[in-house]
């Protein structure tokens with residue numbers, strides 16, 4: 001089945017209402033895109049913020065005559081006569097296949113691979129984490145995850161206790177276990193991340209070494225040899241005393257989720273507790289690392 005889509009530039013204050021109107025007009029799905037370059041990095045739980053300049057895309061069955069819908073929208077005061085819009089044909093595809101085709105095994109550092117379950121493992125003798133994209137963040141394709149995976153691969157984790165703060169899909173926690181960690185604790189504010197990490201750990205046969213907590217349930221006196229936190233600059237600064245307290249003297253720390261321009265400030269802040277290394281960068285993102293004083 002083929003489709004047509006109607007693209008309309010709108011303001012975030014009108015986007016939801018416009019979406020509802022278009023669903024009433026027979027649209028089968030509504031999607032929102034950034035109309036400018038205004039990144040939204042990490043919305044709070046339960047929030048779905050939109051961009052000031054939002055592009056709304058309404059999908060319709062290809063047989064739909066959109067003329068009455070356009071006429072109707074022209075009566076809306078926030079759009080008006082001759083409002084800017086575009087109608088596009090969308091060729092039908094096997095979207096699941098298309099999506100699956102875009103994920104491939106990726107190598108991080110010397111030993112570690114992240115492999116989608118539907119792909120052949122390129123190097124069965126390597127350290128392989130089987131992981132499919134899901135609702136929680138963390139497939140390995142984002143530079144911040146990649147920087148943390150490369151850092152974990154560079155360590156000798158045999159027998160070490162590790163904390164993964166902001167565990168998302170569990171990708172870093174599971175990689176740490178497969179790289180030799182004795183025990184890993186994953187913490188996340190999002191219960192979907194806890195569920196995803198549990199399922200991914202089970203699939204990788206490492207669930208017995210992974211303990212997962214929402215922050216309010218994490219054990220007191222949780223201490224580790226290695227702590228990795230891929231969150232964002234703001235929370236990393238807020239959480240700094242708590243993070244520092246969890247790392248044993250001489251223990252190792254990696255922080256990511258930082259934009260390059262934020263790295264120096266966060267590094268300076270953490271140097272109260274850690275001897276910090278120079279930052280590593282990938283695309284616009286940075287990773288900091290250090291040793292607990």
Ligand SMILES: C[S@@+](CC[C@H](N)C(=O)[O-])C[C@H]1O[C@@H](n2cnc3c(N)ncnc32)[C@H](O)[C@@H]1O
Pocket residue numbers: 136137138139140144145148164165166167168169170171172187188189190193215230231235239257
């Ligand atoms: C960028 S994702 C990282 C996921 C995964 N560790 C990775 O490297 O791909 C950040 C995760 O941190 C979680 N998070 C954000 N703020 C947090 C906080 N204050 N405490 C614990 N987790 C937090 C989010 O829910 C999200 O799952």
